[in-house]
Amino acid sequence: MLDTAPRTATRTSSKIWLAAWPVMAVFVLSNAATPLYPVWRQRLGFSAGTMTAIFACYIVGLIAALLVAGVLSDRIGRPPVLLPALGLALVACVLFGTADSVAVLALARLLTGIAVGATVSAGMAAVADVAGEGQRRLAALAASAAMVLGAGSGPLLAGLTSQHLPGPTVTVFGIEAVLLLTALPVVLGLPARGSGTGGLVRVPSVPRAARFRLVCGIAVFAPGITATSFVLSLGPSLLTQLLGTTDRVVAGAMAFVMFAAATGIQFALQRRTVRGLLLTGAAATTASMAALVLAVHLSLVVALVAAAVLAGAGQGLGQLGGLSLLNTHVPQERRAEANAALNIGGYVPAGVLPVAAGYLSDAIGLPTAATIFAVTLALLAVAGGMIVSRG
Numbered sequence: 001m002l003d004t005a006p007r008t009a010t011r012t013s014s015k016i017w018l019a020a021w022p023v024m025a026v027f028v029l030s031n032a033a034t035p036l037y038p039v040w041r042q043r044l045g046f047s048a049g050t051m052t053a054i055f056a057c058y059i060v061g062l063i064a065a066l067l068v069a070g071v072l073s074d075r076i077g078r079p080p081v082l083l084p085a086l087g088l089a090l091v092a093c094v095l096f097g098t099a100d101s102v103a104v105l106a107l108a109r110l111l112t113g114i115a116v117g118a119t120v121s122a123g124m125a126a127v128a129d130v131a132g133e134g135q136r137r138l139a140a141l142a143a144s145a146a147m148v149l150g151a152g153s154g155p156l157l158a159g160l161t162s163q164h165l166p167g168p169t170v171t172v173f174g175i176e177a178v179l180l181l182t183a184l185p186v187v188l189g190l191p192a193r194g195s196g197t198g199g200l201v202r203v204p205s206v207p208r209a210a211r212f213r214l215v216c217g218i219a220v221f222a223p224g225i226t227a228t229s230f231v232l233s234l235g236p237s238l239l240t241q242l243l244g245t246t247d248r249v250v251a252g253a254m255a256f257v258m259f260a261a262a263t264g265i266q267f268a269l270q271r272r273t274v275r276g277l278l279l280t281g282a283a284a285t286t287a288s289m290a291a292l293v294l295a296v297h298l299s300l301v302v303a304l305v306a307a308a309v310l311a312g313a314g315q316g317l318g319q320l321g322g323l324s325l326l327n328t329h330v331p332q333e334r335r336a337e338a339n340a341a342l343n344i345g346g347y348v349p350a351g352v353l354p355v356a357a358g359y360l361s362d363a364i365g366l367p368t369a370a371t372i373f374a375v376t377l378a379l380l381a382v383a384g385g386m387i388v389s390r391g
Helices: 005-019 021-030 034-044 048-076 079-098 102-131 136-164 171-188 208-243 248-268 274-298 301-329 332-364 366-390
Strands: none
Touching (some): 021 171, 034 048, 034 102, 048 102, 048 208, 136 301
16 A cells, blocks of 8 residues: 555645645735835825834734634634634735825725734734644644745845836735735635634633743744834845845845845754744844944944844744744634734734834934833843843
8 A cells, every 4th residue: 555644745735835825915015105105205295204103003913813713813813813804814915015204104004904903913823723733843834934935035036026116116016916815715714723712802821731831932022023113114224224226126025135134044954843933033133133223323234234134033933933832832713812812912012112212213314213222132132142141
């Protein structure tokens, strides 16, 4: 009798990567606006503080969705949560493409955040559902890689299309709408089962036995994603100061390189222990903040790029380590809720600290504000590494 185990494993692996496609499609939208902020800023005339506030609308929508989407997905299944998320993402594409005021941009970012919040909880849990118990580490890798690769592809696509094609703030969102539509049949083909219990609105949590593992994941993931959020929101302004250029391809390329690093390092280190992933992630975020200080005080573009690459590595490893812990130690009926808890812990500081740095830069200048941000975040990353090492 032929051994069908390798063939079955291959089919399961293919299904895992296919299930990750909606995650990537939505995350392409998450950061597609990054290179376009200078265009809107020139057109609409808003400050750096307002720019980071627009960015923070995304965090507000995301956290609001995480408070509901994870628990709801565990109760009623993944597709009923993911389909509305794709719909809101399509509406956000229309708003971005037609934005003529700060309010419209803020609304587009808010809807994007809601779509991403639903996807990051229900979509990533769907990937783990498809994997089953036998390939939980592969599921964590596929979901995490789809997230960061999508997050990096959006800015690069926006930079290229806005610089070389008509409609600098329109074309990229038309392309993104097509990507979202291709994700619809994948979502419709996902298992529709739901098995969770309890109220629909509550602070997401995990079973008591997994709480310290959740803390370890957040302790490293939060500084990492806060570092990448800073690069996304204020990176274009820093590039303009250091290079004296508003080339949107350059801004988009830096964001892409940052998330390409986040993707590549996950594949490179996927076989390390989860503890090793988290400690390396904390070290990468700390090094990123040191490079950021060098960049703003010595006007070194290469240091800014290094800061972005290291920030991506810190987020990617923190995310992969956190997801691996949750996929392994949280039962399926609470997996989406656990994903929501991890991301709330990460996105709260990712929303608050860059916005504070943006308004602080309006008052005391970007170099000083960036330095204060970098020192604060480096201390948080070191603390995260200490929590993991002592645990």
